[in-house]
Amino acid sequence: MSNPSPVYWDPFDREIAEDPYPTYRRLRAEAPLYYNDRHDFYVLSHWDDVNRSLVDWATFSSARGPILEVIKANIKIPPGTLLMEDPPIHDLHRRLLARVFTPRRVMSLESEIRDFCVRCLDRLAGSASFDLMAEFANEVPMRVIGMLLGIPEADQAAVRERADAKLRTEPGKQMKVSAKALMDTDLFADYIDWRAAHPSDDLMTELLNAEFEDETGTTRTLTREEILTYVTVLAGAGNETTARLIGWLVALLDRHPDQRADLVENPGLIPNTIEETLRFEPTGHAIARYVTKDVELYGQTVPAGSAMMLLLASANRDERRWDGGECFDVRRKIDQHITFGIGTHYCLGAALARLEGRIALEEILARFPTWDVDWDNSALSSTSTMRGWEHLPISVG
Template structure:
C-alpha cells in the first residue's frame, strides 16, 4: 500500500488510509483538517455520535489543550520517575517465583497484570479494584470475527465502577494522580477558574487507566517475541543492560501496540491528485509508516543500535501520548528484570496466540521456553 496506493480507499467500509511516514505525520499534526473529536477508531467515527467532554484523546484544540495541560501537571516526569522502585519491586515479585521453571506464559505472568498495577500506583486505585477494571477495559475493545467492534457510547466510554474509587478518594485524599485531579484548579474554556467535576474526574481516570493498561501490556509481549527472533541482539542486551532503552524503542517502532489511528476529515482535502471529501474517515497506518524506507534505512530490520528517530507509535503533534514516559519506564524495567533472570528463551509458537482489537495488536498468549 505504501508503494502502490499511498492514498488507499476501502469502498466496502468507505474509509481512506495513508501509510507513508510523511503523510501519517501530516494527518496527525493537522487538527484543523483532521479532527479527533468524532473518535480515533473507524467504528466511532462511523457512528457519528457526540463524544463526552474530557475524553482528551477524542478532542481538538483549544479545549484539548486545556485538558491536556491539566493532566500534564499531574503526569509529571518527577512523578513517573518516582514510580520506578515500585515498578521494579512488582516485577521482581512476579518473576522471582518463576526462576527454575522451564516454561511460563509471559502475558499471563507479567503482561496482563503489570500495566494495571502501575496505573493503580499512579492513580491510587485500590488494589482490589484493579483486576476488575482491567478485565472490563479489555472486554470492551475485543473485536468479533471480521475485526469490527460493536459498541455503544455507554459501553465504550463509561466505567461507573471507577466512580466508587473516586468517591473514596474525595473522602481519603492521598499523594496520587486521582487526588490531584480532584483538587487541581484550572481555567476552563469559558474562562472560569474551577476544579473538575466528579464526572470529569471519572472520564479522565477511565481514559488514563484504559489506555495505559491495554497498550503497555502488548509492548511487554512484543519484547518477548521480537527478542526470541533475534537471539544475537538479545545476548548483547543481557551482557549490557544500558542497551535496553534503545531495544525498547526499536520494538515500539517495529511492533507498535497501536498500529492504527483514525481521524474525521473536516473539509475536502487532496491527496495524490484525488479528492477526499469532508465527512470521510481517514485511517493513519502507524505500523506501516514506522517501516517507511523514505524515513528509515533498511526499515524491516530490527536493530537495537538504530539511531533514534522519531517513530509514530506514540503519535505526534497535540495528541502525543502523555503516558509515553510511563510506557518506556515499564518496558525498560520489565526487560531488564527478565534478562537478569533469563538471558535466553524460545517461544512455543504453536501455543502462542494473537489478539487484535480495533486499536491494539498484540499477544494474548506467549509461552516462553527457558534456556
C-alpha cells in the first residue's frame, strides 16, 4: 500500500522521534536527497552517501558546528572545539588530545570503572525496582569523565547536569544557541587553577603541561582559555552519549529476552552486543554539516551555504548495506557502523564508550540475568541531537 502524503522528517518533531525508523525507511526509498523547506536543510539517509559526506570534510564542513541550530546561528567557535573544526587546524588540536587520550590511559581506567559499577549495582541489588537511568546509567560516564579530568567526585553531578541542560529542548522547538551556552567554560576555571598548583596523574594536568607546535610553528603550551575549551568539550561529549548507550542495552535486551539469555550463557558475546546496539540504536541520529560549494546529488543541486543533515541512524540500518538491518541480533557480524563517525572526526572517545558499555553490561547481567522494563512509565529524553531514555524503570529478581 502506497503512502498518500510525501515523506516528512523534522528533528524537532517529538512525535516522529518516538519511532523515527519508518520515516527513515521512506526517506531511503522515496527521497534519498530530502529537503525540509520549513527549517531549510537537506538530508542524506543512505549508507554510501552518509559515508562519503563524512569523509569529504572540504565539501561538508564542520567549521560551523555539527548541530543544525549551531550552523544556522553562525556563531564564532573558539579554537580547540574539535567537533567544530576542519583540517588543518582540526588535525593539530586532535593530535594534542590524542596524545593524552591514549588507549593505555583508557584501559588503565577499567578497574576503577568496574569498582564503581560494582558499588553502584550492589547498592541496588536488594531493590525490587529502580530507574536504571537515574540510579546507574547517568552515574557511570559522569564518574569516568571525572576520573579522567580530575574533577572531585562531589562536583561531578553539577558538571553533568549543566552539560545535559545545554542539549534539552522543549517539544517541537529548537535548541537555544549562543557561544556562551555552547562553551560553558567558567564551570571549570577553578579546577584548572587548582590543578595547576596541585598536579596529579590526570588529563587536566597533562593538558596543562603538554608542549606542541601550533599553526604558526611556535612550540608552546596551551593557554588557559584553550585548556578550558578542551576540558569543556571532553566533559560534555562523554556524559550524555554513554549514558544513553547503557539505557539502550537494557531496553533492547528486555525486548529480546532470548538474546539476553544467550548473553548470560555466553558473556563473550558482550563486546559484539555493544557494537550491535551502537548500530541499531545510536544515541546521536543525525550530524549536521555546512555545504561549502554547490553539490550535484540525485539530479538536484544542493547550493553552497546549505545545511546538510547526515542521518547516521538511517545509514546504520540501510538495506543496501545490512542484511536484516531492521533486526537486532547480538550475533551479527559487524565490520563497521558509523555511530562514532568516520574519517577526520571519528570519535576520540569511542574506545572509552565501548569500555564503559561492556563493563556496565557485564556487571548488570552478573546480578540481574532477567529484568522487566516498565514501559508505561519510561520516557525518551527531549533533545533534537540525542535519542535515548530519560527514565527507564525496571523490576528485577
